Amino acid sequence: MKQKSIYIIDFDSTFTQVEALDELARISLKKHPDKEAIFQKIEDLTNLAMEGKLSFGESLAQRVRLLEASEDHLKQLIKHLKKKVSKSFSRNAAFFKKHADQVLIVSGGFKEFITPVVSPYHIRKENIYANTFVTTGDGKIIDYDHANPLSEEGGKVKLMQQLNLEGDLYGIGDGYSDFQLRESGLIKKFYAFTENISRESIVSRADHVTPSFDEFLYVNNLPRAISYPKNRILCLIIGDVAPESLQLLKTDGFSIRHKKTFEPKYVKDVHMLLLADGEKVEPEKLKEALKLKTIGYLGNAKDNLDLKKCTEMGIVVFEDPKHNPRNANFIPKRMLDFMNKGTTYLSINFPNLQLPLIAKSHRLIHVHRNVPGIMAQINTVFAKHSINIVGQFLMTNAAIGYAITDINAEYDKDLFKSLKKIEHTIKFRVLY
Numbered sequence: 001m002k003q004k005s006i007y008i009i010d011f012d013s014t015f016t017q018v019e020a021l022d023e024l025a026r027i028s029l030k031k032h033p034d035k036e037a038i039f040q041k042i043e044d045l046t047n048l049a050m051e052g053k054l055s056f057g058e059s060l061a062q063r064v065r066l067l068e069a070s071e072d073h074l075k076q077l078i079k080h081l082k083k084k085v086s087k088s089f090s091r092n093a094a095f096f097k098k099h100a101d102q103v104l105i106v107s108g109g110f111k112e113f114i115t116p117v118v119s120p121y122h123i124r125k126e127n128i129y130a131n132t133f134v135t136t137g138d139g140k141i142i143d144y145d146h147a148n149p150l151s152e153e154g155g156k157v158k159l160m161q162q163l164n165l166e167g168d169l170y171g172i173g174d175g176y177s178d179f180q181l182r183e184s185g186l187i188k189k190f191y192a193f194t195e196n197i198s199r200e201s202i203v204s205r206a207d208h209v210t211p212s213f214d215e216f217l218y219v220n221n222l223p224r225a226i227s228y229p230k231n232r233i234l235c236l237i238i239g240d241v242a243p244e245s246l247q248l249l250k251t252d253g254f255s256i257r258h259k260k261t262f263e264p265k266y267v268k269d270v271h272m273l274l275l276a277d278g279e280k281v282e283p284e285k286l287k288e289a290l291k292l293k294t295i296g297y298l299g300n301a302k303d304n305l306d307l308k309k310c311t312e313m314g315i316v317v318f319e320d321p322k323h324n325p326r327n328a329n330f331i332p333k334r335m336l337d338f339m340n341k342g343t344t345y346l347s348i349n350f351p352n353l354q355l356p357l358i359a360k361s362h363r364l365i366h367v368h369r370n371v372p373g374i375m376a377q378i379n380t381v382f383a384k385h386s387i388n389i390v391g392q393f394l395m396t397n398a399a400i401g402y403a404i405t406d407i408n409a410e411y412d413k414d415l416f417k418s419l420k421k422i423e424h425t426i427k428f429r430v431l432y
Helices: 011-015 020-028 035-050 056-067 070-080 093-099 111-119 157-162 176-183 215-221 243-251 283-289 307-312 330-341 374-384 413-420
Strands: 005-009 102-108 127-131 133-135 141-144 168-173 188-191 208-210 236-237 255-259 270-275 295-299 317-318 362-369 387-394 400-407 425-430
Touching: 005 011, 011 102, 020 070, 020 102, 035 093, 035 176, 035 387, 056 141, 056 270, 070 111, 070 141, 070 307, 070 387, 093 111, 093 133, 102 111, 102 157, 111 127, 111 317, 168 176, 168 400, 176 215, 176 387, 188 215, 208 215, 208 374, 236 243, 236 317, 243 330, 270 330, 283 374, 295 330, 317 330, 362 374, 374 387, 374 400, 413 425
Parallel strands: 005 102, 005 168, 102 127, 168 188, 188 208, 236 255, 236 270, 270 295, 295 317
Antiparallel strands: 133 141, 362 400, 362 425, 387 400
């Protein structure tokens, strides 16, 4: 019989984008004359513990003493943290609801702010393990419960030994205390979570590096909000491109490579290509770029790209011949809209289609040669697989048809195979 899987998830810099005690300090010490020096001290203590250079217990004790916080400050912190949930956790809220009995939050942070932040994600209160504050009658935080194993060095290991859980245990976190679970042999695999911070001392010892929660769900074949993690999508940037354009694409989660030329080693793996004005792509390289889905050109693409070949290969091209001086991110935003929503608005070679995201659905994109009867074949495939269609849109030009179908049913790989086998299909992909 297959063992039950249990997912042990850290809170600070994992479930949330920030370290909560650091944020609490910025709230509680807002009017303190030496606040910047104290902020830095607290941050240093956090990093020393996360990197395994200072015992967690000593780091925690020193940080709490420096806080000068109260219950009123906690209320402000909770409101702030709810806006700082890591993006990949937030978009996969459905996973937590479905697997509520398998998810544990295990943190060296404090229940007083963790519970209100994770509870909306259907994580059960009895599955939240963290420290607790000690307060005075007037609500001032003066200490914490030293009897809690999570307040000690190796606290997560001690807690898991006490719980003695049965099943396959997987740990997800960013710090040394998370790695200790793997080192102790208590969990099957440790996933270093790097969406918010990457600590080389932890990453180098992880079983798997997961730049997002999507990646964790993908490698474990678990239900997820997007079909293919963005960190696996290679976005190649060629030439002199503004730093803010690179940052925009990087912030969205794509794997970024910035190069002077289109090196041969990237041709077969590139999904997105952003080209500075004047850069060219040789026809031979274009033919080999079978994974390429979109090209953004920061200038006039004519004479620099084989647009006919791009269309034949199902590659959406965006150009900016006027160089849009007011917005350096004009083209990167078009590329993001295409990759995230399937939007081809302002493309120079595809039918223009602009759609909103539809909640609780899966979006499938089918690019095909513009010949009669394709949509009938697509819908016949959906009918054979008992797929319920939420919305369907088709736009064509002289060369191609661009069809987007939103479905709300669970799908299987046989559906994909059938759609890809339809005659005259150029490209098919699942957006989310």
